[in-house]
Amino acid sequence: MRKVIGGKLHGIRVTEANLEYHGSITLDPEHCEAAGILPLEFVEIWNKNSGARISTYVILGKRGSKCCVLNGAAARTCQPGDELIICSSIYVEGAGIKDLSPVVLTFDEANNVVEHLRYSVSHDDEGRYQFAILDEQGAQLPTPLLSRSSSKRVN
Numbered sequence: 428m429r430k431v432i433g434g435k436l437h438g439i440r441v442t443e444a445n446l447e448y449h450g451s452i453t454l455d456p457e458h459c460e461a462a463g464i465l466p467l468e469f470v471e472i473w474n475k476n477s478g479a480r481i482s483t484y485v486i487l488g489k490r491g492s493k494c495c496v497l498n499g500a501a502a503r504t505c506q507p508g509d510e511l512i513i514c515s516s517i518y519v520e521g522a523g524i525k526d527l528s529p530v531v532l533t534f535d536e537a538n539n540v541v542e543h544l545r546y547s548v549s550h551d552d553e554g555r556y557q558f559a560i561l562d563e564q565g566a567q568l569p570t571p572l573l574s575r576s577s578s579k580r581v582n
Contacts, residue, residue, distance in 0.1 A: 450499030
């Protein structure tokens, strides 16, 4: 079994840090449902502002609130306004990766969903893995390494 991405909230902003509440992260149920993240599910949280990386579980806040509240010890790692990446995980057999299509939501400064993307893994004609990012219509978007110039060499 391999641990892979189940769903991702990319660029969501912290709305509150509540040190006095029990540990967890409180998220808008609409965001969780769209990304396939369940209540009480453990998630990895990466703070793009500070580089902090933590793990905690999800509790649901008020529907439509666009909240992202770090609670308890997690509140020490994030401040309101910090931009986070929140990622759930699932376990699959290696070949099962082709059957997945994890959702990735991207956000603006007010925690409105900007993009609803999907990751896709397939095999080419020679059996090698291929990776794609798909938009809402299923069109392939450029991946970061393919969109960079390959003329520079790093030693």
